[in-house]
Amino acid sequence: MREIDSNAVLSLARAQGHDWLDEAAAARVAAGAAAATAAVTATLRAIEPGLLVADAADFLATLEALAEPRG
Amino acid sequence: MNLEQATLVEVADAIRAGRVTSREVVEACLLRIARWQPSINAFVAIFAEAALSAADRADAAVSAGSARGPLHGVPLAHKDMFFRPSRRSSLGSGAPPPVGAAQSSLLARLDAAGAIEIGTLNMCEFALGPTGHNAWLGDCRNPWHTDHIACGSSSGGGAAIAARLAYGSFGSDTGGSVRLPASATGVLGLKPTNGRVTRAGMMPLSPSIDVPGIFARCARDVARLLGCVAGHDLRDARISRLPVADYEGALGRGVAGLRVGVPQNHFLEGTAGDVALRLQESLSALSALGVEIVPVTVPAPEHLTELSRVLVYSEAAAIHGPWLREHARDYSPQVRMRAATGLAIPAAAYQQAQQLRPEILRRFVAAVFATCDVLHLPTLGIPVPTLTETNVGGSAAMWQKIAVLVRCTAPFNYLGLPALSVPCGFTDNGLPTSFQLVGRPFAEATLLRVAHAYEGVTDWGRRAPSLRT
Numbered sequence: 001m002r003e004i005d006s007n008a009v010l011s012l013a014r015a016q017g018h019d020w021l022d023e024a025a026a027a028r029v030a031a032g033a034a035a036a037t038a039a040v041t042a043t044l045r046a047i048e049p050g051l052l053v054a055d056a057a058d059f060l061a062t063l064e065a066l067a068e069p070r071g
Numbered sequence: 072m073n074l075e076q077a078t079l080v081e082v083a084d085a086i087r088a089g090r091v092t093s094r095e096v097v098e099a100c101l102l103r104i105a106r107w108q109p110s111i112n113a114f115v116a117i118f119a120e121a122a123l124s125a126a127d128r129a130d131a132a133v134s135a136g137s138a139r140g141p142l143h144g145v146p147l148a149h150k151d152m153f154f155r156p157s158r159r160s161s162l163g164s165g166a167p168p169p170v171g172a173a174q175s176s177l178l179a180r181l182d183a184a185g186a187i188e189i190g191t192l193n194m195c196e197f198a199l200g201p202t203g204h205n206a207w208l209g210d211c212r213n214p215w216h217t218d219h220i221a222c223g224s225s226s227g228g229g230a231a232i233a234a235r236l237a238y239g240s241f242g243s244d245t246g247g248s249v250r251l252p253a254s255a256t257g258v259l260g261l262k263p264t265n266g267r268v269t270r271a272g273m274m275p276l277s278p279s280i281d282v283p284g285i286f287a288r289c290a291r292d293v294a295r296l297l298g299c300v301a302g303h304d305l306r307d308a309r310i311s312r313l314p315v316a317d318y319e320g321a322l323g324r325g326v327a328g329l330r331v332g333v334p335q336n337h338f339l340e341g342t343a344g345d346v347a348l349r350l351q352e353s354l355s356a357l358s359a360l361g362v363e364i365v366p367v368t369v370p371a372p373e374h375l376t377e378l379s380r381v382l383v384y385s386e387a388a389a390i391h392g393p394w395l396r397e398h399a400r401d402y403s404p405q406v407r408m409r410a411a412t413g414l415a416i417p418a419a420a421y422q423q424a425q426q427l428r429p430e431i432l433r434r435f436v437a438a439v440f441a442t443c444d445v446l447h448l449p450t451l452g453i454p455v456p457t458l459t460e461t462n463v464g465g466s467a468a469m470w471q472k473i474a475v476l477v478r479c480t481a482p483f484n485y486l487g488l489p490a491l492s493v494p495c496g497f498t499d500n501g502l503p504t505s506f507q508l509v510g511r512p513f514a515e516a517t518l519l520r521v522a523h524a525y526e527g528v529t530d531w532g533r534r535a536p537s538l539r540t
Contacts (some may be wrong), residue, residue, distance in 0.1 A: 039374040060265070063266055
């Protein structure tokens with residue numbers, strides 16, 4: 001899989017109206033976005049969920065369900 | 072009463088009992104602020120007249136037998152991003168965008184508890200930076216040595232509490248922004264569980280991750296402050312309805328028999344020798360108190376920081392996008408690049424990072440807290456660096472410098488777990504260092520109990536920096 005590169009960043013940013021980004025800034029943004037996105041891909045591989053059907057809205061309920069027992 | 076040495080709880084109890092007046096306490100803080108502010112730049116605004124007037128009202132209420140609450144007459148100061156309709160917060164920006172006139176629920180709860188807001192505190196621009204540099208408001212400096220960073224993004228919180236300029240402070244923690252400055256300045260810093268403390272009326276950076284956090288000088292002070300603000304808020308849909316613990320009451324229960332876990336992977340890698348030595352000494356002190364030290368293997372820690380970044384940058388890009396598009400020059404280079412990173416993160420990756428979060432949390436809790444009650448690890452694995460060493464702006468070194476600073480803090484923002492930074496001595500450069508305790512969801516009382524017991528056999532939290540003139 002190809003990483004997000006500075007050309008892709010410039011295209012995406014300009015498509016969203018961010019004309020201020022130059023090549024150097026786009027390279028920095030690409031490095032950050034590529035590393036972050038790669039972590040998602042690697043985690044998905046490790047968890048092997050098949051279809052990802054979990055509901056993100058369950059996060060607070062999960063915290064509550066795992067809460068330290070009161071005592 | 073020595074107002075410089077006294078803790079928040081001691082001062083609050085003394086005001087209520089009439090042993091000291093709120094005016095005396097506020098005046099002492101204002102005097103110290105006047106002396107320290109030129110050196111450390113911890114404050115954005117100082118509300119001297121308003122605070123003295125509030126102190127007089129507090130003293131009159133004590134005389135009339137109608138003290139308001141557990142913080143009656145006590146001066147606090149907070150990161151300049153908790154809103155009041157009567158003022159415009161800087162948000163750490165030189166040209167802050169309009170944010171409406173919401174009232175911070177957290178400030179309202181502190182008001183109801185009787186606290187006095189003595190000023191607002193320096194912070195990194197839009198709470199997006201772990202060092203404490205600020206091109207618009209001036210850098211906040213470390214009161215232990217002003218060549219060194221106070222860390223960030225709640226830079227003024229650690230500096231102000233360490234220098235005894237106020238008795239407690241609230242900041243925000245999205246990647247370590249309370250725990251890092253607390254560690255760098257030798258005070259306690261608590262990131263509560265996501266969902267424990269309201270964010271209504273607080274500047275958002277990443278609503279999925281943001282948590283208000285507490286700076287104070289001892290565990291009892293943190294417990295008092297947390298007890299005043301924790302709990303459900305109809306104005307914040309992501310706040311739990313679980314009952315709030317008696318944090319102060321739990322402090323005295325002791326720690327004998329508790330299991331303290333030491334990670335065997337990831338978190339201690341790259342830890343500097345002098346930091347590692349202080350961590351080991353803290354474990355020895357805890358062991359002498361009767362806790363059991365156990366090794367723990369942490370499941371899949373290597374991606375947690377980046378998973379957190381997927382959420383933070385995507386949400387920051389959504390929040391800042393419209394303003395950034397038209398006002399990019401009003402942002403410093405590092406902040407505008409970090410905010411723009413979310414423009415290039417695919418929407419599917421953002422959604423996947425959200426959907427994975429409950430399952431990763433379940434796996435982490437099952438693997439770690441079956442073995443121990445709290446995790447013990449560094450807050451910052453290196454000695455506090457200088458302003459010069461970390462002044463990387465938007466250069467190519469930016470990501471690596473940030474990664475080193477947040478290595479041990481940001482994972483717990485993604486997991487939403489409570490984490491407490493506790494001072495445990497000094498590194499070879501004379502700057503403070505800390506250990507970090509991490510617990511199960513809503514285990515703040517347990518973390519504070521361990522810190523309180525540790526404070527009973529050490530004196531790190533009682534040490535104060537001296538002003539070098």
